[in-house]
Amino acid sequence: MKIELEGKTALITGSTGGIGLAIAKGLAGSGATVILNGRKQARVDAALEDLNKAVPNARARGIAADLGTADGCKQVTAAEPQVDILINNVGLFGPHDFYDIPDAEWQTFFDVNVMSGVRLSRAYTPGMVERGWGRVIFLSSESGLNIPADMIHYGFTKTAVLSISRGLAKRLAGTGVTVNSVLPGxxxxxxxxxxxxxxxxxxxxxxxxxxxxxxxxxxxxxxxxxxATVEEVANMVVYTASTLSSATSGAALRVDGGVVDTIA
The missing domain is CATH 1.10.10 (Arc Repressor Mutant, subunit A)
Known part of the structure; x- marks a missing residue:
């Protein structure tokens, strides 16, 4: 089985490090043109340098924008009006006791972890439908099923992502555009x-x-x-972004190391 993404363009949000950058490297290594994103230009530039070292002759570019805001999402879609693969990876996490989380932090987590994916999916999927092919992948988490007592605000956003992914897959049924979630542990x-x-x-x-x-x-x-390693998570995302995953849509694909104790 060979994953071949020549001619496809992928936007990976929050991709200046970690899982996002590993996904970008995997997609670039499969022939896709990749668009990196982070909030700071210096971080984007450093990530591009890292990617080009890892994947010589990669087709890659980047854009600095804060996707936790509607204006930041508009900035990205204006600069990159068409993509074939959208990886909604950007996210915030961190332990914080429920009783100490201010309203503003709940809103920030929601805007970054949830609304960034909503806004970009709303902008990019019509073009995918028109072309008859596309891939949208949301990075959820096992924490969306196993809600951590010390990260309730994080867990709720990852549960929300699962709902959006499943619902959008149904909305785009029969179009050639698949929508899935990947749940790292x-x-x-x-x-x-x-x-x-x-x-x-x-x-x-x-x-x-x-x-x-x-x-x-x-x-x-x-x-x-x-x-898990970031590469192990990225491998699932790259497969799901490929033409080989055409019968997979509306799925919650777990790369959680078996943490979630269910067979379904």
Whole structure:
């Protein structure tokens, strides 16, 4: 099985690092033209440099815009009016007790994690329908099913993403445009490494070993008993973005290491 995306253009939101950048590398390695996005131009430029080192001769460009705002989404769609593959990856996370989360933070999480995908999907899917082919992928999370007690505001946004993805797949039924969600579990992205770094240094263990301990402490139902790599998550996204996934739409595709304890 060979994934071939020559002639396709993909926008990956929140792709200056972590899972987003890994997805961009995977898509570029499969021949797609990729558009990176982050809030700061310097971060976008650094990510483009990283991608070009990893995938020589990649066709890639970037745009700096804050997708947590309607204006930021308009900025992206004005600069890039047509894409074949939309990866709604940008997101915020972090532990915060329910009683200490102010209204403004709930709104920020909703705007970034949910509305960015809504706005971009609304802008790009009509063109996909007109051309008879397209892929929209929302990055949800196992936390959308296993709502963390210390990240309720995050979990609710990832549950919302599942609803939007499923509903939009139905809305676009029969058009050649598929819509799916991918649900990572604990993943060793830069953000997670930053969250674990202090404890990891005190433990004297490698980041991978400390992250495995963290997974078994916080997600004891994990079957792989470790954190996933960003590349492992990206592999699922790249497949779902390809022509090979044409019979998959409206799905919630789990790359959670078996954390969610259900067979359905």
């Amino acid at each position: 604990p993943t060793l992205s830069e953000g997670v490494e930053d969250m674990l770094r202090e404890g990891q240094k005190d433990s004297g263990k490698s980041m991978e070993a400390f992250a495995a301990d963290f997974v078994m402490s916080e997600r004891p139902s994990s079957i792989i008993q470790r954190a």
